[in-house]
Amino acid sequence: MIPHAAILNKAKDRKFEADPDQAPTEDYHDIVNQLEKEGEWEVHRVPEPYVEVKNKYGRTKKIPVEQTWHHKSCGQCGHIPGYSTSIFWINRKLGLDYHDPTDQTSCTAWNYYASATSNAAAQAAVAMRNFAAAHETGYYPIIHCATSFGHYKETRQQLIHHPELRRQVRAILAKLGKKLIMPEEIVHYSEWVHAVRDRIAERQVHDMSGIRATVHPACHYHKLIGEDAVYAPEVYGAQRSAIITSTLQALGIEVGDYSTWADCCGFGFRHILVSRDFSRSFAVQRKIEVMKEEVDPDILITHDTGCVTTLDQSQFAAKAHDRNVGLAVMSDSQLCALAMGAHPYKVLQLHWHSTDSRPFLEKLGVDHQKAFAEFEQAVEELKSGKKEYMTWEDADG
């Protein structure tokens, strides 16, 4: 009910809490469980301990805390490796058991959305192969990329509604010696960050209260099958996904709102690889410049492979045209790791980014010159053959 009496009241006096009884969709949990009862698939249940959060329609979503199977992202591991490294680093620092598998392929959705050289059955089989592989280890899948996350939700929906597709995918998996396994929840890593944000904040070593940030939510996180996305009454009045913003607020960061918050980043899948004029223009004109003009943030935080890539790499060329750019971009995982004292180059691997995060590091009192020298020295040891790899211990050294 709209609060009729509160006519001249401000928005803060209008309270909204999503009511699952009014959800316009059938609860996917119920259908996934029902299909298990009918013998269509096995459900991989979220292991305890888990954190219960609310999704868009106010239904409960379980987020696993540990025993997580990390479904890595090709764009992150390939081009922004500090992104995934930071996720693992946080797990280690919080003492949480996780598994970083080699029996995992890309979701292949980047290629699919870019080139259409695939089809629904192939995409579903790839997804279910990865889920089956996770199940075999006993660890629960947690998905690093928002496109994988979105695409897997799409796949789940197709498998739910099309028995013929289930039969086809089950037959393919049988040939691989695997069963059809559907996870109870499809979980994005940033939801895990949200779920453990207070633990992260407890270990915070850099005061971030003077920092102002902007947030870019990934389209494939909150628009593509948006009902799984996490919402909270205390963030944007449960009108937009709480993800990232909740985490930044837990770290004491001021999150600035801007008028193109819901716009895409301009990634475009094929565009970022072969039609980058579009990606650059969109990222700069619709996101970066708007944030600079309306908020002037110290840092832009997002939670997806494509978004970090586009928003970060698109600013360099725009500088030549005197555009109002120059905003450092990081993932929430990198920012959280940094807050907990992670090394900016050995863990965050900021040298893979295009934008300059040094002013931001300076504002936090991080000596980036010293840090980069340490990194270079570590690389020298690798090049000279003194060491083969940088270990987790080295990364904290």
Next chain:
Amino acid sequence: MVELPVLVIGGGPAGMEAARGIADIGYRCVLVEKRMVLGGTPELANYAALTPDFRDAGEAMAEMAKAVQDDEQVDVRIGTTVRDVSGAAGGFEVSLKSGTGNETVKAGAVVIATGFQHFDPGRETQQYGYYEYDDVLTLVDLEKMLREKKVVRPSNGEPPKRMCFIQCVGSRDRQIGNEYCSKVCCGVAAKESIEVRQLLPDCKVFIFYIDMRMYGYWENEIYWPSQEKYKVNYIKGIATDIRKKGDKLIVRGEDTTMGRPMEVPMDLVVLSVGMEASSGTKEMAEIFGVELNKYKFIETTGGALNTVATSVEGVFACGAATGPADIEDSISSASAAAMKAVSIVRKKALAG
């Protein structure tokens, strides 16, 4: 069998009209209203003027309330709710609860007139920021301002220079599950746009719509005047989101007539929220065992030729309890329900 009174549930326009109709043709009626006042949603939500005739809503509701309160054939029970029912057509026993305790009344027939509630724009059309931005309002919020003859931006108390209405919020939407037109919002928005232009001649007013639905005489009573006399701008295209920029709201949509995306700054945005079945309607359906339709309103079972019969003999429904309805429709269906209710009371008494 003696002729028992008709129980009318709901003291809004439809319930009051049904009660008055029953009394006018010489039968007794018990009118139950859970709030402490009669007048229904127009009273609760502070409507300024009725659509389409611009009649003062407070005055109109007061007149209707007086008609039933002054009629000794109508036993008006405010602050009273229906708890339970037994019996059948011609002889229902209905237990009522009020501040003074529980009581069972006998009734030969029942008229459910429990109305609607406005769609809550936080629920799914979330990109409109009703719960985020002071200057995003609903038709209902604006109606109260119009009643007070003071239309201002809640953020700063200043009158708006540019404002817009966004139509079909919570209606005609498969995403939300409300796969129906709420019928009245187009007319109400047009009516309110005229009232705003009368109060604030310098304020530019826009209406973003999918289809403007002002059938019959509403065309020349509100649609054309708003456009021709009051220069309200109608733009075919619905907004995808509303975001704040400085102290303005940016409304983003496509101007589909011109075929271009648009982003327009506004001081005030009014969401034309539609109708949903009220909680009272759902509760009464449960108690009386009448079926709801797929839209959660009470299902009328008589097709086009009987718009007030329900799945239970002797129980009728009228007004917005059976689906989106304007005041004109509500009053008409209330009269029909009164007539049908009385006729079954009479037939059962004669038979029995």
Next chain:
Amino acid sequence: MTLDLSGKQYAGVDYDEKERLFEEVKKDFRFEQYLYGCYECGICVAACPSARFYDFSPRKIAQSVAREDVDLFYVFLNDSVWDCSQCFSCDVCPRKNSPGGLITLMREVAVNNGLASAQEALEGYGRVVYKIMATGTQVAPDMLQANAFPDWGPHVKDIAENLEAWRRALPPETMHTTEASWQVDEKTITELYLIWHMTGVMDMIKEVDEGLFMILQDVMEEKLEDAGYDVSFD
């Protein structure tokens, strides 16, 4: 570039051929959840990034298909669908259409039928397809070459020059790779090949890039045979 909706550029294409492709889109099992009907409300265009930079309208594409206007559909199939960003911002549709999903189907049909426009749109894209097919990971560190991403800044050159050492400077043991994003088991890649094979993906690639198909075919056939799977590409 302004989109020519007159259809005269495709006047030489048989109506039956256009209709065949149209029917192929409609018979996809996802079609009925991707297109119900269209209000012409424009919410999809308002939310669409591509509509701001191209003469591109998800509303018009959805409308052409809803109206079963086969000539118009054919124009969009060739000259418009590759502009879509596949972000699914258009999923806000009050009719619950997914114009982006509809475009996915249209692209698949364009690829399956080897349309010249699809081949052209995917020109320069083959290396990405090769990467995903061959390594099981989609983009890889060794794709970061200054000549491929000259607009991203000087760090791309630094990465390329130091790639091997910088990869070893990553603490996660799975990420020391340069040709793949992470280390993928041989068995896992073979399973992926089998999926491509069993779902007809190789046939789709053959339609748009015969050369790439031949290379992949060689790689995959050998691996699958070694793994003891009975498959053959013909």
